Amino acid sequence: MSNKQNKAPLEAVEHIKTDSNYLRGTIAEGLKNAVTGALQDSDTQLTKFHGIYQQDDRDIRVERRRQKLEPLYSFMIRARVPAGISTPQQWLAMDDLAERYGGGSIRLTTRQAFQLHGILKRNLKTTIAGINQSLLDTIAACGDVNRNVMCTPNPENSSIHAAVAKAAASVSAHLTPATTAYHEIWLEGEKVVDTQKQSSDHEPIYGKTYLPRKFKTVFAIPPHNDVDIYAHDLGYIAIVEDGQLIGFNITVGGGMGATHGDSATFPLLAQVIGFCGVEQVCEVAEAVVTIQRDFGERTNRKHARFKYTIDDRGIDWFKQELNQRLGWDLELEKSFEFTSTGDRYGWSENDDGSFNVTVFIENGRIKDQPGFMLRTALRKVAEIHTGDFRLTANQNVIVSGISPQQKSRIEKILDEYGLFDQNKRSLLRINSMACVAFPTCTLAMAEAERYLPSLLDKIEVLQHHYQISDRAIVTRMTGCPNGCARPYMAELGFVGKGPGKYNMYLGGDFSGKRLNKMYRENIDEATILQELDVIFSDYAQHADEQEQFGSFVIRAGYVQAVTHGSQVHLMTGENHA
Ligand code: SRM
């Protein structure tokens, strides 16, 4: 329902945005307050737009309370990396900041960005300045705006990839908030706004209230759906004819987030609505975003994502509104095919003669541990590399554009530090990912990143027992139903319900075209393994040779294929009326 017709009160965040003077609030003042490690509540909503989340260490929350101490507050900083492309200098800058302020750890995210955790308030400005000095930034990495724009990372077809990444970067720049608050607060920029008059800043696309909710944009290059295009608000599918990029099919209305027990919330797949030329990508993005700005729900954040705007009003309404705003009609969609969602590990050669190597990073966590000095290894590569790093949407990294002269040097480092051994881990594991969850995520209900590796150890044993270790199964785990590792697209998904308890989902598609469905609710590890024992036994005996796990569980009747996201959280038998 449009906000003009909806008489319900606006969400509190809407007032915070309106009154914030284009995202300033009292952040600058709060940073100076040394009495607490936290910021004011309203400012913590605004810092998200600057790429900063206030968190506390949940492992010691109870103990701190017992000691009558405030929670151990710190901040997560997310740096945008458009199209996931980082220079070696930017890599080194993140490495250095992680070492100095972020507990020695870098997190590669499911949206091709960098995250640092555990930054104390007093170190926030220095860290943000360091990120900006490396020519990355954090504005709009979070908040009710367009986030980091993703793009298929593998540059095998270099010229096409470069053209698509350029389009992604242009949309990213076009949709970046215009407020000068970011420079003013974090980079000691010139104070261009009179805070009393709240007048001279501007936001030509978003306006004072920004979007009703976060907004996510992605570019994919078929046949690789390694960015999970159908899980995003706005997508561009590259169409190549005669070796030339001729334009993009547009997708709209995807999203993952849901709330346990609230049937009005569910994941939805994006739909393809037409085709536009390469030069039209920004115009389309702006028109789509302004439709969500004007029609998205602002009285209920749980219903505020773009996916609901489209689901409520229908795709035909949306197409008409879009064409009207554009002043021209999208062309009919062109044909394309996706075949996989995963990354292609190991070496590949580009059409310009340079090389790439993709390395599996378990759950995107880069840190040094005894016996596995992963952060050091990648730093050593960055110190000599003359190409790029590409962060993948599966939380892995591609060292790309390696010159033939450098290949053996980089190979030697990766080999010496055991990074190639990571790629030799089970097919199950290298097709898995987990969100951050505990101890930093304020919304986590169960472990994810810290637990999935040990669960996979046990599932690997089962796979081995049934001799199906050669079958890749896309497996994803999140610590709550928000879906940060896109678990509803997985062939085998686990979503945290409470400590040690997960809902188990089956039936996603290997190429990311189908949502999965809840198979068991609130189960512990022993039950997960019992359930998988039965299903793996059946799969081993009855699956066709090429049949993917996600397709088999539907054919064998473990779950029904869902036709609309509202069915995902219903148990088998409860839906499809
Ligand atoms: Fe996410 C919130 C981490 C990708 C859906 N997500 C959060 C927060 C910020 C928790 C919070 O609001 O306090 C998490 C911070 C944890 C931490 O300590 O780092 C968090 N999300 C992540 C990351 C780091 C997961 C990861 O392991 O990589 C990913 C960062 C991506 C980035 O670089 O921008 C991340 N989040 C996603 C994705 C996947 C995607 O976009 O492809 C989704 C599902 C797609 C979608 O948006 O529909 C996702 N995150 C959410 C939601 C649910 C939104 C909704 O529609 O309901 C929340 C909660 C919210 O917004 O209220 C959330």
Ligand code: SF4
């Ligand atoms: Fe946190 Fe939930 Fe996202 Fe995991 S899925 S990072 S637990 S919000």
